Amino acid sequence: MSRLPIIAGFGGYNAAGRSSFHHGFRRMVLESLDEKARQETLAGLGVMTHIIEADESGFKSKDGGGLTLADIESQFGDEIMQATLIRRIEKSYFDVDAAPWQQSVTVGPGSSGTSFLLSRFQLPKTIPASWTVTDYSDSHVSVHLADNCDVKIDSTRNVDVKSAGQLPTGFDPAALYSSRFHPRGLQMTIVGVSDALQSMGIPWETVKSSVHPDEIAVYAGSVMSQSDENGFGGMMQSRLKGGRVTAKQLPLGLNTMPADFINAYVLGSVGTTGCTTGACATFLYNLKQGIEAIQSGKSRVVIVGNSEAPITQEIIDGFAAMSALGTYEGLKKVEGTDEPDLRRSSRPFGENCGFTIAEACQFVILMDDELVVELGAQIHGAVTDVFINADGFKKSISAPGPGNYITLAKAVASAREIVGDESVRTRSMVHAHGSSTPANRQTESELLDRVAETFGITDWPVAAVKAYVGHSIGPASGDQLIAALGSFKYNLVPGIKTIDQVADDVHQQRLSISVSDISKQQIDVAFINTKGFGGNNATGVVLAPVVVEKMLAKRYGKDVMTGYKARLNAVIETAEAYDQSVLHGNFNITYNFGTNMIDDASLTLSESAVGIPGLDHPVTFKKESRYTDML
Template identity: 65%
Template sequence: MSRLPVIVGFGGYNAAGRSSFHHGFRRTVLESLAPQARQETLAGLAQMMKLVQVVEGQYRDQDGQALTHADIEARFAKEILAGTLVRRIEAQHLDPDAAHWQKSITLDAGLQPLTFTTSRKQLPEPLPANWSVQELDGNEVRVTLHDSCEFKVDSYRPLAVKSAGQLPTGFEPSELYNARFHPRGLAMTVVGVTDALRSVGIEWQRIIQHVRPDEVAVFAGSVMSQLDDNGYGGMMQSRLKGGRVTAKQLALGLNTMPADFINAYVLGSVGTSGSVTGACATFLYNLQKGIEQIASGKARVVIVGNSEAPITQECIEGYGAMGALATEDGLRQIEGSAEADLRRASRPFGENCGFTLAEACQFAVLMDDELALELGADIHGAVPDVFINADGFKKSISAPGPGNYLTVAKAVASAVQLLGAEAVRNRSFVHAHGSSTPANRITESEILDRVAGAFGIEQWPVTAVKAFVGHSLATASGDQVIAALGAFKYGIVPGIKTIDAVADDVHQQHLSLSTTDRKMGEQALDVAFINSKGFGGNNASAVILAPHVAERMLRKRHGQAAFDAYLARREGTRSAAAAYDQQALLGKLDIIYNFGNDMIDDQAISITTEEIKVPGFEQPLVFKKDERYSDMLD
């Protein structure tokens, strides 16, 4: 009997804000929320963005005046909305109107040699053959050029792309703990996974007391590695800029480093670790590994997630050179306006011209169903399956292909077998990849439309979170999963609000795409399908079950008495989780970063023929009996 992987906590940050307790989701459907929920989320964002301060647990303005949630909405709502979701690239990343580069200039000495004065230590090695050097006083030298010479000088030019999905204005993850020159993606990892762990409502030390050291797993990473100055970006640029590579840049730049940081500085885990990269489907690739570990019994607790910080000049120009990104000129042409609306740069399934890069970190905490009941963990959803298929032979590595037909069809067939055709036809929805490219709107809509037709689904609700937060590459399907959990919680399928209408070439005979939020009702949604299409033929589709469905399954499996006892234990968990949420809204995030403490003494490890005891872990690691190949031996 396979264990059911259930989601007991989630968190992170993207352009909509903090993900735990659905605050990021709430930012995307603000106009559809009750006033209390709307104002609470706005107040939390105001604190994150440093628009208000917190003194003795009270929001205050810069003059010390106390503020209620309603006050914050009235005074700061416009600024909060402008500083979240997709928007013009901000100075903390780069100036899109004046991106730095180097221009080559050729100097020709002509009839009169050119001379200049510099210090001796600045002379190139070896000295060019057409240079002559005359010693002056001190360390100065006079250089004479007898022929032409090429120089590179600082220059600035505008980028064609000027929009991105950025963390809320003013929110800097590296300010929340001792970041020690960490690349932005790793700083986001630390704060994002902390948010996910705190959201569980059960202390990590209590969780690991109930599992063996090797029954914990972490699958996390990034697609683009860490490309800012503290990672590979700085390492690659240092020689060209006349600088030196630091001792940290190469190691911290690895795309596997998010998982390593979680193990070494957050969890102190000695369990399974890995990072599966699948382009834009990377989160689902790691999610598949996580649920396989739980279903097989190899792990009982799994942290799955990604962190991506690609808003750099190099990433923008790289994807831009492929014609993949929405440019300012392209948006002008679509809108027929002299001014591009950068807030609506990401336009899934509408008239569009490319996707919008984004930064984000998203993490989910998974447990097997038995452990979740034992600990009284709150269940936000369940993940029975993730399907992955490649495209076969391809002409263009970046073009879409047939593999996504397989993943979507298998996901729907899996849900039909589990829940029945009626539930899938009437109580499911799709969180589409919705990258906002002209090719995607046609190919993905055709896949969804044909699969819907094959399974008798009419008017299948389809949404796309990239309309709000952009495309965060490795983290993109994490954005989708966590947005789907919000839809379950509030019974709202977000509208694709950045488009005026669905494009004429979108297939929608069996699909329902809306530009406004759809209020489906409490417990009206049983299952979400998460679809992701990545460069290179990396296709993945996941089945996410609503919490009320997961609870129904667990009640049947474990019996009513065991489930009632679980519900009693869950009350304490929910109370602890809610207390963290209220603290986080006031800026008290309690970042977990344990650098160099509680290190394991190798000599204190005890080894027998039956087990290993590791210091700091209550339960031993017991060697499991392996009879998989016993029939092949005498």
């Protein structure tokens, strides 16, 4: 029997806020929630953004006055909402109206020549041919300029890309733990995976002691590496800025470093580790590794995720040069106004002009079904398949191609085999890539429509959460997956509220693309669809908890599931206590720097196992039987 990869915990952060307990999802469907859920979501975001304060006694205004949930909504609701989702790039990143840059200018000598003074310490080792250098003082020299000289001067420029999906205003991952010299992407990794672990409601040490050390795996990374000043960005800029490269910038800039940080500073894991990148499909690439590791029995617990912090001038310049990003001028034309609404810059399946870049970190914790039952773990869903296919020969490396037809059709066919034709036709939904480019709205909608026709699906609900949180590159399909878990919980498909209507060239004969939230009686399966530059197409199949529970009941029987339910109650209670703790400002970050390190000399080696000090189980060697018929 194949082991079922079940999502036992999830967490992270994006422009909608905290992912665990569906808080980020609830921000997207705020208008459709009941009063308690809506107000609790606003309160949590208010604490994250420091608009309000909180402690164990409750919520407070900055002047110390007590606040009820109703007070928070009425007094601070609008301000809290404005501090979330896509919005104008904040100056803590850079000033989009006056972004610093080095402007090249040519300086020429005047009619009688030009001279200037220069510190001896700043005198170039190679003197330009047009310079004549003479002594001026002990500390300076005089330079006579005989010909033109190219120099760079500090200046500013207007950046036409002015919006992004940023973490909630005022939420600073670096302030939550000892993060010295960590690039922002790694800061987000630490706080994101901490959120996912705590959401389980089961202490990590309990999980760790329940399996062998090499039955734990981590698949995580980033597409754009760590590109700020503490990573590759600083390393590549240092000499040009007249500075020096540090010893940390190169190693911390590696795109595999999120997995390394999780193993070394959060889990203390000696299990399998890795990172597969596939442009915008990267999260699903790593998810495929995770589910296959569980299905094969090689791993029993897998942490899958990505963290990306691409809101830098350089990365924005790169995407803008490809005409991929929505610009201020483009939005003015789309909206027919001189002052476009930057909060509506991401417009999937509507009149649009490019995608909106974003930062995010998203992580899911997968367990095999046997371990879930044994530990009483929560069931948020199960991932049965991720299909990946390339596009064949291409003329443009960034253009869409046929690979996504293969992945989506495979995914729908696979789900139909598991849950049946009726569930797929009437109780499934699609989380579209929905990048907000004119090409995507045509090609992906045609793809969805044709696949729906092939499998007899009508009114297929389509969500496109990039409308809310933007395009986070590596974690983008993680944003989609986390939102799908919210749809399972609340039976709501988020509408695309940044558009007034679906564009005329969108294929939607068999699709339900709505500008408001869609309420469903039940959702059994969600398809996570993503397209990446270069032909990196992927589609995942995610089953709802109601389906997974039926599958487990059939596999394990009534008595075993009764015991599971009893254990589950205690787990949920612990998890909910964590949720309330974070709502009141205690983020419970796990960061173990230099603690409980393993002494190599203390390992015990035998012909059958490696014993590791401090771990309950050894790493055992499996008997090799795969190739006995060939020898």
